[in-house]
Amino acid sequence: MRAFNERNSNLFTLVGRLILGGVLVTAGGLKAFVPAQAASAVSAYKILPIQLAHILGYALPWLEIAIGFLLIIGLSVRMAAVIAGVLMLLFIGAIISVWARGILIDCGCFGGGGAIDPSKAAQVHRNYAIEIARDLGLAIAALYLYFFPYGLLSIDKAATTNEEM
Numbered sequence: 001m002r003a004f005n006e007r008n009s010n011l012f013t014l015v016g017r018l019i020l021g022g023v024l025v026t027a028g029g030l031k032a033f034v035p036a037q038a039a040s041a042v043s044a045y046k047i048l049p050i051q052l053a054h055i056l057g058y059a060l061p062w063l064e065i066a067i068g069f070l071l072i073i074g075l076s077v078r079m080a081a082v083i084a085g086v087l088m089l090l091f092i093g094a095i096i097s098v099w100a101r102g103i104l105i106d107c108g109c110f111g112g113g114g115a116i117d118p119s120k121a122a123q124v125h126r127n128y129a130i131e132i133a134r135d136l137g138l139a140i141a142a143l144y145l146y147f148f149p150y151g152l153l154s155i156d157k158a159a160t161t162n163e164e165m
Contacts (some may be wrong), residue, residue, distance in 0.1 A: 006022060013077075013151025016141040020084055021071030028064030030111040035061070041059025041113020044103055044105045045094050063087075070144070085142030088135045095135070099128045107131050 031038040039057030043050050064087070070080040091109070098105055103115045104124045109131065116124050150156055 004137050006165075009010060009148045013145060013148050014153055016145050017071045017074060017077065017151060017154070020081075020141045020145065021068040022150055024064040024068030024084060024087075025072065026063040026068075027110050028068060031061035031108070032065060034111065035109065037113065038108065041106070041108025044108065044114050045098055046101075047094060047097060074151065077149035077151075077154065077156050081142045081145035081149065085139050085146070088139035088142060090118045092132050092135045092139070095128050095131050099125065 002120070026062060031041075035058045038061055039054040042057035042060065043053035045053070047053070048056065063083075067080045067083050067087070070076050071084065091107075095107060104118060104121055106112050106116055106124075107127070108114070
């Protein structure tokens with residue numbers, strides 16, 4: 001298995017960067033130009049004071065976009081992977097928190113967000129499980145990128161290769 005990873009780590013790193021970065025750019029892009037909706041989605045979790053939740057709701061999409069672009073182009077991959085991984089763990093914790101407290105919301109991960117009709121509780125709980133699994137997979141990708149940051153089409157790898165010459 002180790003030899004397989006060594007032969008293919010450049011490709012795995014590229015795929016991981018593109019998936020994780022693409023998800024972050026997409027999620028951030030869908031929320032960035034509707035900041036009031038993003039702020040409302042963050043406050044629906046009822047974890048932070050409303051003012052802080054709104055500030056986070058306005059800032060988070062731009063952070064997601066910035067980290068996503070760094071991953072896609074392969075610049076500061078380790079740092080971007082750590083931030084992306086921490087974000088994914090925070091998202092998982094937030095979803096677990098609303099699920100445990102019986103709050104029914106759309107996560108707002110890709111826009112939207114807010115309270116959901118109680119008659120759709122079973123569907124919301126299924127969505128929570130899917131969202132947690134998705135974010136866990138993305139956190140694992142971020143962990144992989146931390147340990148193997150230099151892949152195909154990476155600015156970091158090109159800079160490292162040039163320094164060795």
